[in-house]
Amino acid sequence: MAGQSDPDLSIFTAPEVEFLAEDELVEIVPNMRMEALHMICGDFGPFMPQIAVKVPLWLAVALKKRGKCAIRPPEWMSVERLTQVCEAERESPREFQPLPFHYIEISRLLFDHAHDDIPNLYMVRSLIEDIRNVRFHKVETGLETISGRTHAVKLKNLSAMEVNIVRPFVVRALQAFYKHDSPEMIQQPEASASKRSQVVDRVPRRDLRPR
Amino acid sequence: MATDLGSADATWSEQDPSIGATTDVELLRRAWRNEKAGPEILQFQDALVQRAREQIQLLEGTVEEFMENGTDDLVISLYQMDLDRTLFLLRSYLRIRLLKIQKYVIHYSKTQLWDRLSEEEQKFAKKCTDILEKHFERSVLSRLPYGYQSILRQSISSEEDDMVPEPQLDTFVFCKSKGAVGSFQLDDSGDEIVDLVADDLYILRYKSIKGLVEAGRIDLV
Numbered sequence: 001m002a003g004q005s006d007p008d009l010s011i012f013t014a015p016e017v018e019f020l021a022e023d024e025l026v027e028i029v030p031n032m033r034m035e036a037l038h039m040i041c042g043d044f045g046p047f048m049p050q051i052a053v054k055v056p057l058w059l060a061v062a063l064k065k066r067g068k069c070a071i072r073p074p075e076w077m078s079v080e081r082l083t084q085v086c087e088a089e090r091e092s093p094r095e096f097q098p099l100p101f102h103y104i105e106i107s108r109l110l111f112d113h114a115h116d117d118i119p120n121l122y123m124v125r126s127l128i129e130d131i132r133n134v135r136f137h138k139v140e141t142g143l144e145t146i147s148g149r150t151h152a153v154k155l156k157n158l159s160a161m162e163v164n165i166v167r168p169f170v171v172r173a174l175q176a177f178y179k180h181d182s183p184e185m186i187q188q189p190e191a192s193a194s195k196r197s198q199v200v201d202r203v204p205r206r207d208l209r210p211r
Numbered sequence: 212m213a214t215d216l217g218s219a220d221a222t223w224s225e226q227d228p229s230i231g232a233t234t235d236v237e238l239l240r241r242a243w244r245n246e247k248a249g250p251e252i253l254q255f256q257d258a259l260v261q262r263a264r265e266q267i268q269l270l271e272g273t274v275e276e277f278m279e280n281g282t283d284d285l286v287i288s289l290y291q292m293d294l295d296r297t298l299f300l301l302r303s304y305l306r307i308r309l310l311k312i313q314k315y316v317i318h319y320s321k322t323q324l325w326d327r328l329s330e331e332e333q334k335f336a337k338k339c340t341d342i343l344e345k346h347f348e349r350s351v352l353s354r355l356p357y358g359y360q361s362i363l364r365q366s367i368s369s370e371e372d373d374m375v376p377e378p379q380l381d382t383f384v385f386c387k388s389k390g391a392v393g394s395f396q397l398d399d400s401g402d403e404i405v406d407l408v409a410d411d412l413y414i415l416r417y418k419s420i421k422g423l424v425e426a427g428r429i430d431l432v
Contacts (some may be wrong), residue, residue, distance in 0.1 A: 039293040041236040154416040174383040
């Protein structure tokens with residue numbers, strides 16, 4: 001089956017992350033009548049013309065493709081909200097603004113399949129692009145503070161796709177630092193240079209990239 | 212050192228996962244995610260898989276009925292999509308487990324982790340071990356001098372099984388807390404403490420949160 005990823009670094013493929021995002025609920029306005037759907041993933045509907053109803057994103061996209069509904073873009077996808085987020089994102093260099101966990105995938109799916117339902121499409125698209133860039137830059141600068149003593153990295157509000165993109169690099173970097181910082185690795189130079197006795201192990205270890 | 216790369220209050224992020232009834236699909240999704248992201252095999256979700264199988268069969272029957280009685284094509288295709296999505300999730304969950312079992316099959320058969328495997332998985336693991344042993348025996352081990360012919364030990368003088376690959380628990384994982392977990396110790400020496408509040412996202416060493424993952428208090432992402 002497509003999309004089975006390497007269990008070693010436990011990476012999800014991008015389509016797998018998108019698959020997860022497709023279960024997020026969005027509001028649609030149907031233009032047809034259809035009875036309620038009793039699905040494994042939940043009950044949705046009934047569907048009446050002009051009456052808004054919440055459905056998973058995959059269902060919304062399926063209906064939209066067949067011209068059966070309009071998708072209401074989520075509240076956070078307005079120019080106003082995104083401008084606020086973008087500004088806040090720039091002003092706080094060490095924090096990520098709260099956005100839906102799947103904001104990248106949701107916006108991407110809506111751009112691809114429901115572009116006529118998004119007011120100010122170009123503006124919204126470029127704002128999300130900007131927000132992504134600012135956030136990635138923040139992750140990159142944050143990574144410079146990682147050292148052998150790093151046992152935990154806090155990334156509150158980082159989104160699913162962002163996690164997935166930085167995972168291989170971050171995990172390998174942390175593993176490498178952890179490995180080289182372990183006592184066995186530190187012991188080795190001691191054996192040859194006896195002057196530096198056990199005390200070495202006590203002092204706080206130097207960051208590889210002092211700031 | 213807990214490097215803080217960001218924290219701001221969640222005002223309009225996701226809906227609270229504890230609100231509302233959780234569907235089996237949601238539970239399966241969580242199990243799939245944790246299994247994919249964790250280095251070591253987790254407890255097989257026997258009841259959940261059973262329920263998912265039943266629901267899939269039920270829906271397959273319904274879809275067939277719909278086809279016969281001439282229900283709207285749109286409705287049929289939507290149900291079919293729901294069916295396909297659930298099938299994908301279930302298959303992917305079972306497959307990722309088989310992959311993990313295959314990789315560390317000897318380790319799993321020797322430890323109490325064996326109990327985490329389903330009956331079918333245990334059968335699979337046994338066959339796997341047999342094949343692996345035969346293969347090593349024929350291709351390499353039988354040609355080595357006496358004392359070096361064990362599949363488990365480097366030589367006869369090894370005190371324990373030192374040739375069995377094990378999952379690396381020292382690796383780092385991304386995890387998200389569902390509710391407030393409170394503070395807990397990160398390493399054995401006890402000088403690293405992290406306080407997990409609801410909806411936090413951390414990169415932590417798998418070993419230190421293993422218990423929390425197994426207890427379902429924290430999710431891997």
